[in-house]
Amino acid sequence: xxxxxxxxxxxxxxxxxxxxxxxxxxxxxxxxxxxxxxxxxxxxxxxxxxxxxxxxxxxxxxxxxxxxxxxxxxxxxxxxxxxxxxxxxxxxxxxxxxxxxxxxxxxxxxxxxxxxxxxxxxx
Numbered sequence: 001x002x003x004x005x006x007x008x009x010x011x012x013x014x015x016x017x018x019x020x021x022x023x024x025x026x027x028x029x030x031x032x033x034x035x036x037x038x039x040x041x042x043x044x045x046x047x048x049x050x051x052x053x054x055x056x057x058x059x060x061x062x063x064x065x066x067x068x069x070x071x072x073x074x075x076x077x078x079x080x081x082x083x084x085x086x087x088x089x090x091x092x093x094x095x096x097x098x099x100x101x102x103x104x105x106x107x108x109x110x111x112x113x114x115x116x117x118x119x120x121x122x123x
Contacts, residue, residue, distance in 0.1 A: 001023060001026055001112040003021055005095045006022075007020050011121055018082070019082070019093055020079055021077065022077045033049070034096050035080045036094045048063065049105060051101055051102050058105065067083070080093070087122070091119060097112040
C-alpha cells in the first residue's frame with residue numbers, strides 16, 4: 001500500500017487548508033486511516049482518525065472543532081479539512097493506514113505511512 005499526502009502549504013492564521021491522502025496498491029476499503037503531525041523538534045502526534053466506513057471518527061483535543069476528517073472510498077482517498085488554523089498547527093502532516101477497520105490514536109498501530117506534507121501557518 002502506498003499513501004500520497006498532498007495539499008499542504010503556507011497559510012495565515014485563521015485560514016483554511018484541505019489535505020488529501022490517496023491510497024494505491026493493495027488497498028482495502030476496510031482499512032482505518034489516520035492523520036498525524038510532527039512539529040520541528042517534537043514527537044509525531046495523533047491528529048485525527050477515521051474508520052473504514054467513515055462513520056466513526058476521532059480527533060485530538062487540540063484540533064477539535066477546527067479539523068474534520070473524511071474519506072471517499074470510491075477514490076481511495078481521505079481528507080483533513082483544517083479551519084481556523086493557528087501558528088501552533090505548523091508541522092509536517094502524515095497520513096497512515098492500518099490493517100484494521102477501527103481507527104487508533106497510536107501511531108504504532110498503523111502499518112503504512114505517507115511521505116508527509118508541510119503545513120506552515122504564519123501569524
